[in-house]
Amino acid sequence: MKESLETLLAKIPMGVELIAVSKNHSPEEIMDVYEQGIRDFGENKVQELIVKQPLLPPDIRWHLIGHLQTNKVKYIAPFVHLIQSVDSLKLLLEIDKQAKKNNRIIDCLLQVYIAEEETKYGLDFTEATQLLEQSVALRNVKIRGLMGMATFTDNIDQITHEFRNLKSFFERVREQYFDDEPSFSILSMGMSGDYEIALKEGSSMIRIGTAIFGERNYKKM
Numbered sequence: 048m049k050e051s052l053e054t055l056l057a058k059i060p061m062g063v064e065l066i067a068v069s070k071n072h073s074p075e076e077i078m079d080v081y082e083q084g085i086r087d088f089g090e091n092k093v094q095e096l097i098v099k100q101p102l103l104p105p106d107i108r109w110h111l112i113g114h115l116q117t118n119k120v121k122y123i124a125p126f127v128h129l130i131q132s133v134d135s136l137k138l139l140l141e142i143d144k145q146a147k148k149n150n151r152i153i154d155c156l157l158q159v160y161i162a163e164e165e166t167k168y169g170l171d172f173t174e175a176t177q178l179l180e181q182s183v184a185l186r187n188v189k190i191r192g193l194m195g196m197a198t199f200t201d202n203i204d205q206i207t208h209e210f211r212n213l214k215s216f217f218e219r220v221r222e223q224y225f226d227d228e229p230s231f232s233i234l235s236m237g238m239s240g241d242y243e244i245a246l247k248e249g250s251s252m253i254r255i256g257t258a259i260f261g262e263r264n265y266k267k268m
């Protein structure tokens with residue numbers, strides 16, 4: 048499934064951001080992709096992120112894309128660029144608190160649940176709307192958009208349907224809550240197996256691991 052970065056980049060329309068998902072890949076492998084011009088990298092575990100971050104160039108923008116435990120926010124608050132996996136008020140309050148301690152405003156996405164599979168993580172549309180309303184008072188976090196993952200399946204119609212649903216929810220939220228604000232602009236959807244569908248359905252940020260780095264070797268890190 049690995050493609051050359053050049054081939055991949057050629058398929059990505061203007062205005063869409065590419066996040067290279069480097070989980071389970073070594074700093075050397077990350078540097079290889081960095082040297083080809085990529086600056087946005089995504090990790091799903093705090094423990095792995097805080098080991099790698101000091102070893103790599105300071106102009107990397109680190110994205111947290113996996114489930115984040117409240118007690119681990121403090122480790123990434125000084126440097127994280129975008130937390131894509133906000134799924135509770137408790138977590139958002141802690142991000143706000145740690146951002147304040149670091150004199151920062153931390154950009155966040157709400158993780159919205161669109162897949163058919165059972166999962167513990169992500170908000171439904173009602174919960175996401177509630178969390179948006181509750182976030183208005185928080186000064187040190189900024190909700191920049193939504194993140195979602197489609198069902199892991201070969202059924203293109205199903206994936207299309209799930210992404211389309213998220214896109215239309217995104218547009219509704221943007222109209223209702225962010226009238227004139229361009230800050231709510233990120234719709235993060237699409238991974239190695241489904242990014243082409245996600246792009247068709249209006250994604251503005253894709254998170255690609257395997258197609259850039261090759262298969263993950265879970266014993267390596």
Ligand SMILES: *Cc1c(COP(=O)(O)O)cnc(C)c1O
Pocket residue numbers: 068070091112113196237238239240254255256257258
């Ligand atoms: C691992 C992961 C990705 C990338 O998956 P690939 O299939 O390797 O491209 C994207 N998003 C999230 C949330 C992930 O955990």
